[in-house]
Amino acid sequence: MARNYKINNTRTGRPIKKQVIYVACEGGSNGTEGTYIKQLCDHYNCSIVWVYPKPLNDPLQLVQTAINFSKLQEARPNSHLWVIFDNDIPDRVHMAFEAAEQYNNSLKNNSTKYLNINIAFNAPSIETFGLLCCGITKISTNAKTNQQQLCHPTMLNYSHKKSPKTSPHFDFNTMESGYDFAITQAKQWEHSLNGDPEYTAHIFAGIYKLTEQIKNS
16 A cells, blocks of 8 residues: 655645645535545645536536636646546537547647646446456446445445435545556556547546546655
């Protein structure tokens, strides 16, 4: 398991945040994706800013929201803008990728001034990555099946339920301990696409890209 090294500000004695992660994800800040990203940022000393904190399930709307944010937010050193969604609406997923690519191409002359759009795409859902962290590679293309497979005893503290008192969440310690295996498998899946777009995959764990960036910064 990676260590959480924190460098203190010599004047205040408080930890210096290593990077800023701007996030728009379909479940909002309290969904499964949002809770996992909050755990990562807290553990690895990153600042997190929610571009849109509420649930927004349309991937194209998420990308458009991130684009509007980018136009108003000049890039800070070591800051990154991420959009996270799964494959619930395949047609809109395709359009979301195209919109992000078009916007990023428009920034070629202003790449240091405005934030590019990074996408963490998961198919059928982020539970795909959770199962990989548990060493499971036989993963269904049905999100609910994967949610059931991830429950006790596979991941003791996993919950997909949301109530006034609880939020969906992964068992962060399990995720961390299985990270090396998960990252290797996720990259193999990406490589097997042979250059085809990520959204053509029925099983994909694109959240590994954001996870890797946060952990390795």
